[in-house]
Amino acid sequence: MTISLKPSNSPPEKLQPSGWLKYLSFSLDHKVIGLQYLVCGFLFYLIGGSLAGAIRVELISPLSDFMPREVYNQVLTLHGTIMIFLWIVPVVNGAFGNYLIPFYVGARDMAFPRLNAVAFWLIPPSGLMLITSYFINGAAQSGWTAYPPLSITTPAAGQIIWILSVLLLGGSSIFGGINFIATILKLRRPGLKLMQLPMYCWAMLGTSILVVLSTPVLAGTLILLSFDIVAHTGFFNPSLGGNVIVYQHLFWFYSHPAVYIMVLPAFGLVSEILPIHSRKPLFGYTTMVFSIMGIVVLGLVVWAHHMFTSGTPPWMRLFFTIATAFIAVPTGIKFFNWVATLWGGKISLNAAMLFSCGFIINFVLGGITGVALAQVPFDVHVHDTYFVVAHFHYIVYGGSVFVIFSSIYHWFPKFTGKMLNENLGRFHFIITFIGFNLCFAPQHWLGLNGMPRRVAEYDPQFQIINQISSVGALLMALSTLPFLWNILQSILFGDDAGDNPWNALTPEWLTSSPPPVENWEGEAPLVLEPYGYGEKDSNNT
Amino acid sequence: MTSIVPKEQSSESKKELSTEEHEDFRLFGLIAFLIADGMTFAGFFAAYLTFKAVNPLGPDAIYELELPLPTLNTVLLLVSSFTFHRAGKFLEKNEAKQCQKWLLITGALGLAFLISQMFEYFTLPFGLTDNLYASTFYALTGFHGLHVTLGSIMIMIIWWQTRIPSGRVNNENKFPFEAVELYWHFVDGIWVVLFIILYLL
Numbered sequence: 001m002t003i004s005l006k007p008s009n010s011p012p013e014k015l016q017p018s019g020w021l022k023y024l025s026f027s028l029d030h031k032v033i034g035l036q037y038l039v040c041g042f043l044f045y046l047i048g049g050s051l052a053g054a055i056r057v058e059l060i061s062p063l064s065d066f067m068p069r070e071v072y073n074q075v076l077t078l079h080g081t082i083m084i085f086l087w088i089v090p091v092v093n094g095a096f097g098n099y100l101i102p103f104y105v106g107a108r109d110m111a112f113p114r115l116n117a118v119a120f121w122l123i124p125p126s127g128l129m130l131i132t133s134y135f136i137n138g139a140a141q142s143g144w145t146a147y148p149p150l151s152i153t154t155p156a157a158g159q160i161i162w163i164l165s166v167l168l169l170g171g172s173s174i175f176g177g178i179n180f181i182a183t184i185l186k187l188r189r190p191g192l193k194l195m196q197l198p199m200y201c202w203a204m205l206g207t208s209i210l211v212v213l214s215t216p217v218l219a220g221t222l223i224l225l226s227f228d229i230v231a232h233t234g235f236f237n238p239s240l241g242g243n244v245i246v247y248q249h250l251f252w253f254y255s256h257p258a259v260y261i262m263v264l265p266a267f268g269l270v271s272e273i274l275p276i277h278s279r280k281p282l283f284g285y286t287t288m289v290f291s292i293m294g295i296v297v298l299g300l301v302v303w304a305h306h307m308f309t310s311g312t313p314p315w316m317r318l319f320f321t322i323a324t325a326f327i328a329v330p331t332g333i334k335f336f337n338w339v340a341t342l343w344g345g346k347i348s349l350n351a352a353m354l355f356s357c358g359f360i361i362n363f364v365l366g367g368i369t370g371v372a373l374a375q376v377p378f379d380v381h382v383h384d385t386y387f388v389v390a391h392f393h394y395i396v397y398g399g400s401v402f403v404i405f406s407s408i409y410h411w412f413p414k415f416t417g418k419m420l421n422e423n424l425g426r427f428h429f430i431i432t433f434i435g436f437n438l439c440f441a442p443q444h445w446l447g448l449n450g451m452p453r454r455v456a457e458y459d460p461q462f463q464i465i466n467q468i469s470s471v472g473a474l475l476m477a478l479s480t481l482p483f484l485w486n487i488l489q490s491i492l493f494g495d496d497a498g499d500n501p502w503n504a505l506t507p508e509w510l511t512s513s514p515p516p517v518e519n520w521e522g523e524a525p526l527v528l529e530p531y532g533y534g535e536k537d538s539n540n541t
Numbered sequence: 542m543t544s545i546v547p548k549e550q551s552s553e554s555k556k557e558l559s560t561e562e563h564e565d566f567r568l569f570g571l572i573a574f575l576i577a578d579g580m581t582f583a584g585f586f587a588a589y590l591t592f593k594a595v596n597p598l599g600p601d602a603i604y605e606l607e608l609p610l611p612t613l614n615t616v617l618l619l620v621s622s623f624t625f626h627r628a629g630k631f632l633e634k635n636e637a638k639q640c641q642k643w644l645l646i647t648g649a650l651g652l653a654f655l656i657s658q659m660f661e662y663f664t665l666p667f668g669l670t671d672n673l674y675a676s677t678f679y680a681l682t683g684f685h686g687l688h689v690t691l692g693s694i695m696i697m698i699i700w701w702q703t704r705i706p707s708g709r710v711n712n713e714n715k716f717p718f719e720a721v722e723l724y725w726h727f728v729d730g731i732w733v734v735l736f737i738i739l740y741l742l
Contacts, residue, residue, distance in 0.1 A: 186566040186569055213580055216580040220581040235676055243673075
């Protein structure tokens with residue numbers, strides 16, 4: 001049985017919007033959907049970033065004087081939820097996945113174009129719903145983890161809107177994941193083997209498996225939680241005989257893999273960017289593939305390391321400590337592969353490369369604190385302190401967000417046909433890198449000395465360090481300005497990029513910039529060696 | 542495996558070629574979705590089993606289940622899987638009348654399951670918020686019942702669409718039928734697991 005690529009009942013070409021209007025339409029083109037994800041995600045990033053700014057302003061002084069404590073709780077909940085579910089997950093998966101995966105597998109669109117558009121258009125309404133809850137009745141106050149009994153005892157309206165919004169975003173994520181799995185496994189160009197695919201395909205395959213296996217568990221858990229709030233059942237309410245630990249287990253069964261859902265695609269994107277800008281093949285392709293799949297398998301069995309202080313029995317602590325320590329092995333393999341890719345290459349230190357290198361540095365630091373946190377004696381000491389905040393932001397900001405910026409600098413010429421200004425880009429990188437490390441490195445110290453997270457007030461002895469951290473946050477906020485200016489002036493007055501400004505070999509560069517609707521004018525190119533760089537000038541390795 | 546990339550590349554000629562050139566992977570997508578759906582149930586089951594293991598009921602809490610009605614329900618659903626399969630055999634042979642008859646029986650069995658389930662709900666000695674096990678029981682069977690409801694509606698749509706001559710589901714366009722059938726078998730399978738865990742354990 002066969003199926004037509006274009007739905008037979010789609011409106012005729014002349015009725016479909018063209019120009020920038022198509023980015024506001026229910027477009028089925030994977031490139032349009034990818035950019036929709038990217039721009040939408042970036043707008044939410046600005047909102048989430050403003051909330052982070054509010055948090056850092058509050059923490060300049062030890063007293064809760066900038067906003068009331070309830071508002072502080074709402075702000076930190078919205079910040080976490082927006083940054084995770086509306087910025088990083090949709091952008092590293094939805095935006096770059098939709099834009100790049102069909103090129104990489106040699107297809108003209110995703111496997112299920114309409115499902116794809118549905119998945120995107122679930123995001124803006126649920127994001128708006130989440131944010132407007134702040135203005136209507138007060139947003140959720142229980143953090144992005146929504147641990148009961150906190151989430152049951154705080155005002156119900158905001159929490160229910162939070163649950164609905166996360167359910168919709170989870171649905172969007174599952175639809176996207178199904179689409180990626182089908183596209184990568186089923187829509188490959190004939191003659192293209194799995195082991196010839198660019199690394200980002202593998203990363204997205206692994207990520208999508210995690211999405212499909214773990215997100216539904218979160219959905220079921222949140223449905224039970226909403227019953228507790230609305231119908232006064234007692235699943236997670238100890239006063240009604242319920243069990244809060246079950247919520248934590250189910251929640252982290254999704255939310256630990258969620259970290260990999262945020263960072264595995266970033267691994268893939270870095271593996272695309274590094275070889276091109278250092279003119280060398282990706283080092284250790286096969287080990288890279290196996291380490292991705294190893295992370296997928298191990299990532300599903302490490303969740304209880306978030307719960308070492310929840311009365312976890314010793315055998316469980318032992319098992320999850322060992323499993324977590326194991327996951328450092330495939331991650332370490334990937335790190336050494338990236339370093340080996342750079343080693344002896346002809347490195348051009350452009351903005352994309354700088355952000356990728358920044359990612360490697362930050363990710364190693366975040367990884368080291370991660371291994372430290374997996375050890376029960378240490379974790380019990382720093383659990384729920386700023387040490388965890390620092391570790392987490394080193395992974396998701398220093399890791400994923402640096403890669404998002406790197407990818408924007410790398411693929412912007414393909415998206416628009418215009419070059420970005422490299423000097424502005426390098427400037428952007430320097431402020432971001434300094435600001436980020438200034439903001440989050442001191443928080444390790446705060447956590448080790450016992451400053452709890454998610455509290456608007458703190459002991460006055462921490463004030464200086466908090467102020468340093470807030471200065472870093474200010475730098476991070478300012479770093480957005482050169483970036484936005486760069487994007488704006490490049491779209492308006494940028495130099496033409498040409499089809500392949502980086503002399504890359506991966507298939508998305510073997511077409512015009514921006515690419516035509518069906519990706520290639522002629523037949524899709526068969527790229528069997530996406531990383532065959534440096535063959536002519538291989539004496540420099 | 543058939544080719545995915547159309548041979549002719551101009552956009553005019555692609556439309557008629559594409560119908561021959563592209564493999565159908567909608568069932569593959571559906572299977573991926575059902576795995577995701579199954580994980581939701583797996584989460585519920587895990588929660589229920591953990592509650593059973595670590596949260597003993599209070600001395601005055603009432604949580605008793607009778608076996609006859611759910612056993613009848615199990616039989617209803619298992620038989621409905623066979624009748625659906627039977628309808629599929631007739632669809633392959635292009636015997637729409639027979640196919641429709643068996644689909645109608647399947648839909649009726651689904652409906653009978655729902656009525657019987659409602660009857661059980663109304664006769665049980667405990668309500669949704671009475672205790673932890675009661676809540677979990679209603680959440681699990683209710684979530685499954687929602688699946689059966691959706692399945693029954695889809696069976697009725699398929700039944701209407703297999704009519705002669707203007708129905709859209711036939712031997713050539715079998716996907717809607719296969720999709721609903723797969724979904725229905727999945728819902729039955731979940732019920733068997735649910736029956737074992739909730740009623741027998």
